[in-house]
Amino acid sequence: MTVVDLEKGVPQEAPEDASADTADTAVAAAAALPDVPRRIGGVTRSGVLSVFGAAASGLCVTVLLFGELAPFSGALGFFITAYLSFLGIYAVLTGLEEDGQAVRDRVMTVVLWTAGGLMFTALTMVVGFTAWRGREALPHANFFTQDMQAAGPLDPLTHGGIAHAMLGTLIMIAIALAITVPLGLACAVYLNQIPGRFSRFVRTIVEAMTALPSIVAGLMVYAVWILNLGMQKSGLAAGFAISVMMLPIVIRAADVVLRLVPGTLTEASEALGAPRWRTVWHVVLPTARSGLATAVILGTARGIGETSPVLLTAGFTAALNGDPTSGPMVSLPLAVFNFVKSPEPTMIARGFGAAAVLMALVLVLFVIARVIGGRGPGHQNKRQARRAVRASRRDTTRFAELHTPGLELFETGDRDNSGESNEPRGAGNGAPSPDAPAADNGEQSPADNAPAPADGESAPQGPLAPDDETVTGGAGGNEDLATGDSH
Amino acid sequence: MVSALKDSAGAESERPVPRRPSPARGLGDRIFRVQLTASGVIVLAIMAAVGLFLLLRAGQALRTRGIWDFLTTAQWQPDVHRFGIAAVLTGTLLIAAVAVTISVPLALGTALFISDIAPRPLRRTLVSMVDLMAAVPSVVYGLWGLFFLQQHVIGVSRWLSDWFGWIPFLHVDGTQPGEPLASQSVYTASTFVAGIVVALMVAPIQCSVMREVFAQAPAGEREGAYALGATRWGMIRAVVLPYGMGGIIGGTMLGLGRALGETIAVYLIISPVFTIQPHILQTGSNSVSSLIALHYGDASTFGMSALMAAGLALFLLTLAVNFTASSIVARSRSGAQSEA
Numbered sequence: 164m165t166v167v168d169l170e171k172g173v174p175q176e177a178p179e180d181a182s183a184d185t186a187d188t189a190v191a192a193a194a195a196l197p198d199v200p201r202r203i204g205g206v207t208r209s210g211v212l213s214v215f216g217a218a219a220s221g222l223c224v225t226v227l228l229f230g231e232l233a234p235f236s237g238a239l240g241f242f243i244t245a246y247l248s249f250l251g252i253y254a255v256l257t258g259l260e261e262d263g264q265a266v267r268d269r270v271m272t273v274v275l276w277t278a279g280g281l282m283f284t285a286l287t288m289v290v291g292f293t294a295w296r297g298r299e300a301l302p303h304a305n306f307f308t309q310d311m312q313a314a315g316p317l318d319p320l321t322h323g324g325i326a327h328a329m330l331g332t333l334i335m336i337a338i339a340l341a342i343t344v345p346l347g348l349a350c351a352v353y354l355n356q357i358p359g360r361f362s363r364f365v366r367t368i369v370e371a372m373t374a375l376p377s378i379v380a381g382l383m384v385y386a387v388w389i390l391n392l393g394m395q396k397s398g399l400a401a402g403f404a405i406s407v408m409m410l411p412i413v414i415r416a417a418d419v420v421l422r423l424v425p426g427t428l429t430e431a432s433e434a435l436g437a438p439r440w441r442t443v444w445h446v447v448l449p450t451a452r453s454g455l456a457t458a459v460i461l462g463t464a465r466g467i468g469e470t471s472p473v474l475l476t477a478g479f480t481a482a483l484n485g486d487p488t489s490g491p492m493v494s495l496p497l498a499v500f501n502f503v504k505s506p507e508p509t510m511i512a513r514g515f516g517a518a519a520v521l522m523a524l525v526l527v528l529f530v531i532a533r534v535i536g537g538r539g540p541g542h543q544n545k546r547q548a549r550r551a552v553r554a555s556r557r558d559t560t561r562f563a564e565l566h567t568p569g570l571e572l573f574e575t576g577d578r579d580n581s582g583e584s585n586e587p588r589g590a591g592n593g594a595p596s597p598d599a600p601a602a603d604n605g606e607q608s609p610a611d612n613a614p615a616p617a618d619g620e621s622a623p624q625g626p627l628a629p630d631d632e633t634v635t636g637g638a639g640g641n642e643d644l645a646t647g648d649s650h
Numbered sequence: 651m652v653s654a655l656k657d658s659a660g661a662e663s664e665r666p667v668p669r670r671p672s673p674a675r676g677l678g679d680r681i682f683r684v685q686l687t688a689s690g691v692i693v694l695a696i697m698a699a700v701g702l703f704l705l706l707r708a709g710q711a712l713r714t715r716g717i718w719d720f721l722t723t724a725q726w727q728p729d730v731h732r733f734g735i736a737a738v739l740t741g742t743l744l745i746a747a748v749a750v751t752i753s754v755p756l757a758l759g760t761a762l763f764i765s766d767i768a769p770r771p772l773r774r775t776l777v778s779m780v781d782l783m784a785a786v787p788s789v790v791y792g793l794w795g796l797f798f799l800q801q802h803v804i805g806v807s808r809w810l811s812d813w814f815g816w817i818p819f820l821h822v823d824g825t826q827p828g829e830p831l832a833s834q835s836v837y838t839a840s841t842f843v844a845g846i847v848v849a850l851m852v853a854p855i856q857c858s859v860m861r862e863v864f865a866q867a868p869a870g871e872r873e874g875a876y877a878l879g880a881t882r883w884g885m886i887r888a889v890v891l892p893y894g895m896g897g898i899i900g901g902t903m904l905g906l907g908r909a910l911g912e913t914i915a916v917y918l919i920i921s922p923v924f925t926i927q928p929h930i931l932q933t934g935s936n937s938v939s940s941l942i943a944l945h946y947g948d949a950s951t952f953g954m955s956a957l958m959a960a961g962l963a964l965f966l967l968t969l970a971v972n973f974t975a976s977s978i979v980a981r982s983r984s985g986a987q988s989e990a
Binding site: 243264265267268271272274275276277278279281282283285286288289290292293296345346347349350352353354356357361362364365367368369370371372373374375376377378379380382383385386387390391407410411414438439440441443461464465467468469470471474475496499500503511514515518521522525526528529533 | 679694704707758759763776796881886908954
């Protein structure tokens with residue numbers, strides 16, 4: 164990650180002017196060359212000018228080609244031709260003043276910018292087009308409050324809506340989450356905590372299943388639930404199908420996050436004598452919390468948008484149905500799919516409106532995932548850092564309280580009788596309570612006292628993992644932890 | 651620690667005995683282990699059930715028809731026992747091929763752009779945008795392809811078929827090069843259009859796999875390349891690309907797996923035909939998944955069994971592709987070595 168910081172600072176031999184003189188030895192040549200570092204990136208005047216010059220002349224050439232010389236047609240063809248001529252002209256222009264390597268570098272930089280630009284333009288176009296076409300249906304309030312039962316295909320947009328699809332989506336995704344979250348997270352913990360041949364096998368299968376075609380998930384639930392068990396198509400079946408599709412995605416993402424939990428943290432917990440399940444519950448899961456939430460939410464975003472499993476298992480209805488166990492149910496993507504199959508413009512407008520709602524839903528989920536997640540395990544946002552600092556201050560004062568009476572007792576123990584009275588208790592007490600040794604054990608040195616409260620037997624009161632670390636570093640220990648993790 | 655050991659070991663033994671670490675100690679840990687293992691077994695059972703039940707249901711159709719006939723017949727008339735997946739499988743593979751051909755350069759370029767070229771403050775945003783793009787529902791891509799992209803692609807399709815029609819798979823029946831009045835409808839609903847839409851869907855997934863691998867390319871080697879006087883592109887070619895080769899191949903194949911299984915976007919765009927259609931620019935195509943989506947509603951019991959057989963074929967195909975992909979990614983130098 165330090166590459167770019169160093170890019171400008173590292174002086175590099177620039178062979179640009181090597182053509183000036185060919186000296187006898189390499190040493191002499193190196194000495195004769197001016198020590199000008201090669202520019203990596205950055206903007207130069209001639210660079211900018213040649214980009215714009217090449218763009219202008221490329222455009223002109225293309226207009227000429229399309230208008231006068233060749234029978235080309237189509238807007239996309241125009242852009243492709245313009246881009247190719249721009250690239251050629253830019254290479255020639257750069258070649259006027261740079262060597263071959265630099266020309267290749269410049270051209271490839273432009274090509275990579277183009278690839279990035281294309282990708283993000285495509286995203287903007289897909290999202291923007293849906294929102295733009297959805298503008299006809301979205302302003303009508305009834306679109307969100309009514310179902311399509313009373314609205315025929317020829318009715319205007321002031322009748323009917325997608326309330327049934329919205330409710331259906333919520334119910335289906337709730338069912339899917341109720342199955343996926345416990346099972347998926349438990350399986351991810353299993354893959355991480357109980358290594359062995361079997362868990363490796365499970366991981367391989369899960370990884371191969373992440374790209375399971377969603378329609379196959381639908382087919383499987385159709386085969387089991389509807390054909391074998393004789394149930395009818397329902398929201399429950401659709402929820403099952405979505406779960407089958409989401410499960411590998413959630414497990415895979417959670418597995419990756421859990422793998423990133425620093426081994427030092429779990430080892431510290433083990434060293435304190437905590438049993439495995441306490442380590443997982445109090446150290447591993449809290450450390451990876453934001454990443455796990457992100458995994459679940461991204462899986463949800465995928466599950467909400469899938470059409471084909473729902474298509475096979477939920478049936479289709481125009482009526483509002485709040486009961487997932489009986490009767491057909493519709494989800495948003497399925498509603499979109501059915502709307503746009505109709506030739507009527509109002510139905511297509513409804514389809515785009517529903518698609519825009521679906522997009523907004525995915526977008527909201529995504530933003531939530533980014534806000535709570537997005538950083539690696541062990542990295543804290545400001546609020547978490549403040550909380551950790553407060554917790555470690557509390558621990559520091561608690562430790563100070565634990566130490567101070569002990570010290571006083573130790574120092575005054577020889578003069579008073581309290582030291583003698585404590586001695587048999589301290590020796591005979593098999594399992595002291597966490598506070599007992601600190602308050603009473605006068606015969607022990609403070610150094611012996613320190614680890615006692617943090618002993619595994621006396622079960623940590625559910626502190627976050629970073630808190631345990633910051634105890635030693637005091638209030639400022641969080642930065643150390645964060646930087647330590649990032650390596 | 652010493653005091654703790656004294657406490658637990660008692661006063662009788664003077665020498666502190668270290669606690670023996672064992673995978674499971676205590677009742678709590680044993681329950682914990684059993685629960686976790688059970689969850690692993692359940693997940694495995696669900697995944698196995700996918701293949702098992704498809705196989706069970708497909709058995710009837712496959713026994714009637716025979717596997718070889720099933721793979722080589724191009725028609726789909728299960729009620730007269732004349733059906734096979736030759737046409738739809740070809741269509742699936744062609745759509746996936748077009749998609750991968752378009753998406754890999756796009757994804758590779760974007761991944762390199764994000765990891766090495768883009769201004770540093772922008773990078774996090776760009777990564778989020780790529781991830782968001784991967785989460786956009788497929789039906790939205792399908793809508794965009796059907797109502798927006800199709801009419802703009804016709805020009806490109808015509809240009810390609812006019813100038814490169816001599817290449818067999820770019821040929822379009824019923825058109826003459828330079829014929830201005832040729833009907834536009836021969837270019838719509840083609841493998842090419844569906845392939846472009848699927849390419850846009852799989853490119854973000856490929857891009858994020860590639861970018862993650864590129865970001866792990868060792869900083870020392872990058873700086874070494876710069877110190878030897880490399881340009882930025884020289885550094886990318888000498889360090890980043892060889893290092894990320896496993897990620898490039900793995901990401902490509904993951905995208906291929908997704909492209910093979912895509913249903914709704916393809917279904918919305920293509921007009922289904924049941925002959926082998928090798929001309930990618932010409933109207934009419936098909937894929938296994940859209941075959942299932944098209945026929946599940948009106949299928950008889952035997953027809954459903956035939957559809958299950960088609961689903962099984964798709965399942966096995968994507969499984970093979972994914973296994974290859976994940977083993978390549980895992981074997982590349984850039985495995986996840988998070989434990990320090």
